[in-house]
Amino acid sequence: MAEAYNKEKRERLKNIEQARRDSEKVLVDQLSKLLPTAPKTKGETLRQTIEHISMLDAENGALRKELEAEKLLVAKANSELAEQITANSKLAAQVQTLKSEIKMLTHLIKHKRGNK
Numbered sequence: 561m562a563e564a565y566n567k568e569k570r571e572r573l574k575n576i577e578q579a580r581r582d583s584e585k586v587l588v589d590q591l592s593k594l595l596p597t598a599p600k601t602k603g604e605t606l607r608q609t610i611e612h613i614s615m616l617d618a619e620n621g622a623l624r625k626e627l628e629a630e631k632l633l634v635a636k637a638n639s640e641l642a643e644q645i646t647a648n649s650k651l652a653a654q655v656q657t658l659k660s661e662i663k664m665l666t667h668l669i670k671h672k673r674g675n676k
Contacts, residue, residue: 588606591609595609
């Protein structure tokens with residue numbers, strides 16, 4: 561009875577190990593399809609995968625730095641634009657005040673000419 565149990569246990573372990581190897585092979589095959597080159601061995605596939613991930617990670621870091629630099633430039637440009645808008649608003653108010661003063665002076669000049 562123990563012999564049959566041990567045989568059954570070995571068979572189950574063998575099946576589990578085979579399923580693990582099959583699963584690993586499928587995953588390695590899928591990884592190899594994602595790589596720019598077509599590696600021939602599992603070790604080469606895993607090595608290239610790690611290199612490719614490292615390269616992508618480095619590119620991601622560089623792109624993040626570029627994005628942050630662009631954000632800073634946009635923020636600076638927005639700030640400068642806001643300052644220009646404020647300055648233009650002040651100028652527009654000054655122009656309006658000058659127009660009002662010119663109207664008043666024109667009216668006074670006409671009034672003085674009319675009294676002569």
